[in-house]
Amino acid sequence: MKEAKDIPASCLKCGFCLNVCPVYKELKEEITSPRGKLRQIKALKEGELTSEKMLRKVLKNCLMCGACFKNCPSSLSTPFAIQKLREELFQKYGHDFVKRGMKFVMNNNKARSLSALWARIVFNNFRDSLPFDLPAGALTVKNMPLLAAPLKAVDFKNNGGKKVFYYAGCVDKYLFGDTGRSAVRVLNKLGYDVMISKDEKCCGIPMIISGDIKAVKENAKENIELLTRQYYDYVVFTCPTCLTAFKEKYFDIFKDDPVYKRKLTELEPKLIEITQLLAREKNLGQMLKETGLKVTYHDPCHMVNSLNAVKEPRAVINAIPGINYVEMNPERAAACCGSGGFYHVYFPGISSKLGSKKVDNIKKTGAEIVLTACPACKLQLGGSLKKNGSEIKAMHIIELLDKYLK
Numbered sequence: 001m002k003e004a005k006d007i008p009a010s011c012l013k014c015g016f017c018l019n020v021c022p023v024y025k026e027l028k029e030e031i032t033s034p035r036g037k038l039r040q041i042k043a044l045k046e047g048e049l050t051s052e053k054m055l056r057k058v059l060k061n062c063l064m065c066g067a068c069f070k071n072c073p074s075s076l077s078t079p080f081a082i083q084k085l086r087e088e089l090f091q092k093y094g095h096d097f098v099k100r101g102m103k104f105v106m107n108n109n110k111a112r113s114l115s116a117l118w119a120r121i122v123f124n125n126f127r128d129s130l131p132f133d134l135p136a137g138a139l140t141v142k143n144m145p146l147l148a149a150p151l152k153a154v155d156f157k158n159n160g161g162k163k164v165f166y167y168a169g170c171v172d173k174y175l176f177g178d179t180g181r182s183a184v185r186v187l188n189k190l191g192y193d194v195m196i197s198k199d200e201k202c203c204g205i206p207m208i209i210s211g212d213i214k215a216v217k218e219n220a221k222e223n224i225e226l227l228t229r230q231y232y233d234y235v236v237f238t239c240p241t242c243l244t245a246f247k248e249k250y251f252d253i254f255k256d257d258p259v260y261k262r263k264l265t266e267l268e269p270k271l272i273e274i275t276q277l278l279a280r281e282k283n284l285g286q287m288l289k290e291t292g293l294k295v296t297y298h299d300p301c302h303m304v305n306s307l308n309a310v311k312e313p314r315a316v317i318n319a320i321p322g323i324n325y326v327e328m329n330p331e332r333a334a335a336c337c338g339s340g341g342f343y344h345v346y347f348p349g350i351s352s353k354l355g356s357k358k359v360d361n362i363k364k365t366g367a368e369i370v371l372t373a374c375p376a377c378k379l380q381l382g383g384s385l386k387k388n389g390s391e392i393k394a395m396h397i398i399e400l401l402d403k404y405l406k
């Protein structure tokens with residue numbers, strides 16, 4: 001991949017990225033397109049930009065989905081160039097209050113756990129009794145799912161199975177613990193010996209893409225230490241965005257640190273998204289019950305644009321005997337659902353429109369369930385479906401597999 005400083009000047013201005021950028025497709029404003037963003041960055045670097053305020057606004061209006069990178073004939077990573085400039089701008093302007101709050105919670109395991117407990121008690125008790133609805137990013141409070149009990153730490157049973165460290169990530173650990181428990185049951189059924197650690201730290205991706213690398217470095221080091229302290233055959237993820245932090249972002253953070261660079265290089269081949277691991281299992285179908293359910297699949301951006309995991313989730317779904325799998329129009333299956341980290345908080349209007357478009361495409365398939373492989377997509381899809389009056393449910397693939405385990 002090109003150095004961030006060389007990306008803006010290398011743009012051919014061909015416009016291929018415009019056809020795939022969800023923000024540009026919604027706003028139709030050149031300045032918000034990947035090409036327009038690169039032009040703005042170049043202008044800033046060449047001293048031709050008069051308003052830094054405008055540039056900050058433009059750079060914020062990016063889902064960091066990576067679709068532009070994937071479709072650029074020159075392999076230019078606009079999100080990487082944006083992230084690097086955000087790092088510079090962060091030094092000057094710092095975080096707004098939303099991110100200051102998130103930073104405190106994410107960097108502290110006790111605060112993460114207490115905030116999740118508090119959110120679960122308040123939200124689960126009051127969601128349905130509220131006499132009115134309230135906006136919550138692109139969704140509304142009444143369209144959000146109830147929160148599940150957190151995932152508890154589990155130690156190895158030393159039963160001879162391959163050793164899997166399950167890195168659950170903040171969402172599946174604290175908010176959607178049911179997804180994590182499904183992952184453990186499915187892995188156990190396949191004979192894996194699974195461990196979950198209470199010492200797992202937030203991967204830091206919300207802070208990384210906000211340009212606050214300093215806030216992430218210690219967490220990242222502790223995560224790398226945790227995952228290299230003892231032997232694991234695999235480190236499995238149910239969140240592709242967390243996996244992207246380890247596989248891409250940490251390498252950039254530690255590029256000048258020989259110790260952590262070496263540890264990461266040794267760790268990297270063991271890091272795997274859960275459907276990528278399950279797709280290798282020849283006996284997966286035999287341990288699942290038959291179902292005639294009609295389902296479709298939504299590709300999370302990081303699965304497609306960072307991990308190149310397109311075939312594996314589909315292979316895993318189709319391993320369920322009798323399942324009626326309907327493909328969405330491929331271009332639409334991979335279109336961003338509009339969640340995008342903090343994006344749905346800052347740009348709820350665009351995020352909501354992208355969610356509704358996704359709902360229309362899901363409905364066209366006639367599926368009863370839309371499956372996905374990312375907890376944030378599951379939240380956005382489920383909430384958008386409910387908001388649009390649909391009965392279709394959103395599930396992580398691993399939850400469906402768990403439901404049909406023999």
Ligand code: SF4
Pocket residue numbers: 010011012013014015016017018034035038068071072073074075076078
């Ligand atoms: S596709 Fe790549 S080279 Fe073409 S305009 Fe977009 S960023 Fe520039």
Ligand code: SF4
Pocket residue numbers: 020021022023024033034037061062063064065066067068069078079
């Ligand atoms: S990362 Fe996604 S939203 Fe951002 S410029 Fe590229 S295609 Fe557009």
